[in-house]
Amino acid sequence: MSEDEVLAQMKVLLLAGYETTSTSLTWALIELSRHPDVQTRLREELLAFGPDPTYDQLKASLPYLDAVVHEILRLHPAVPEFTRCARVDDVVPLSEPVCTESGKMTDSISIAKGSLLVISIRATNRSSAIWGPDAKEFKPDRWLTEDGISGKAKEVQGHRHLLTFVDGPRTCLGKDFAITEFKAVLSVLVKNFVFEMRDGPDTEVEIARGILPRPRVVGEDGIGVPLRVRRFE
Numbered sequence: 001m002s003e004d005e006v007l008a009q010m011k012v013l014l015l016a017g018y019e020t021t022s023t024s025l026t027w028a029l030i031e032l033s034r035h036p037d038v039q040t041r042l043r044e045e046l047l048a049f050g051p052d053p054t055y056d057q058l059k060a061s062l063p064y065l066d067a068v069v070h071e072i073l074r075l076h077p078a079v080p081e082f083t084r085c086a087r088v089d090d091v092v093p094l095s096e097p098v099c100t101e102s103g104k105m106t107d108s109i110s111i112a113k114g115s116l117l118v119i120s121i122r123a124t125n126r127s128s129a130i131w132g133p134d135a136k137e138f139k140p141d142r143w144l145t146e147d148g149i150s151g152k153a154k155e156v157q158g159h160r161h162l163l164t165f166v167d168g169p170r171t172c173l174g175k176d177f178a179i180t181e182f183k184a185v186l187s188v189l190v191k192n193f194v195f196e197m198r199d200g201p202d203t204e205v206e207i208a209r210g211i212l213p214r215p216r217v218v219g220e221d222g223i224g225v226p227l228r229v230r231r232f233e
């Protein structure tokens, strides 16, 4: 590879490989601070497990850690939308008819070759039509129900019925690495430290524009969500 090609790859890897996982971890610490009961239950699972888990154990032996991580990936996808360009003229059938701007009902959408399509990962992951009436709530337990993910969510293609890593030939290349890294870092942090919102659990958080959208406390400048951290004794 030429020097320019190496540099171009570094930009992709810094954005794709660092910003995404870092933002997801930030959201995890925020939600655990807002939900101390979930934080305690996660710590209990990690302490009961004992030694630092191996790669395989991180994947399969810590169900509550898995549930917390996937609930964060569902509710706060680091990449909130993606864009695709139609390579041919096409007609896309809709699962349910929609009303157009002119008031006509239609059960399909015509797409001209060359059109750019923006698909919202965040809206799909948070849709109550897909995930049920509590879709916008942080509820790791939804990943632990006996019949697994229920309802229309099962029809969503993608890792664990989430659009978070997109799907198909351009799916995220680093998803297994990202999930394992997310679990490894979160487990070390939660095992050793207790996290609280600096101004209490009801602190309002909004999304600020950075390289990727990042959380910030409403009314504060810059990007960041200050937390109180103390060692778990």
Ligand code: HEM
Residues within 6 Å of the ligand: 012, 013, 016, 017, 018, 020, 021, 024, 077, 078, 079, 081, 082, 083, 164, 165, 166, 169, 170, 171, 172, 173, 174, 175, 177, 178, 179
């Ligand atoms: C929670 C963490 C991550 C999330 C949510 C995430 C999400 C995504 C998404 C949505 C895309 C598709 C973007 C698009 O097509 O417009 C993507 C692509 C990609 N991701 Fe990730 N990613 C994460 C972590 C990582 C990590 C850790 C790496 C590498 C170590 C990585 C490498 C890549 C690469 C190389 C692509 C481009 C794939 C292609 O276009 O063929 N990602 N990622």
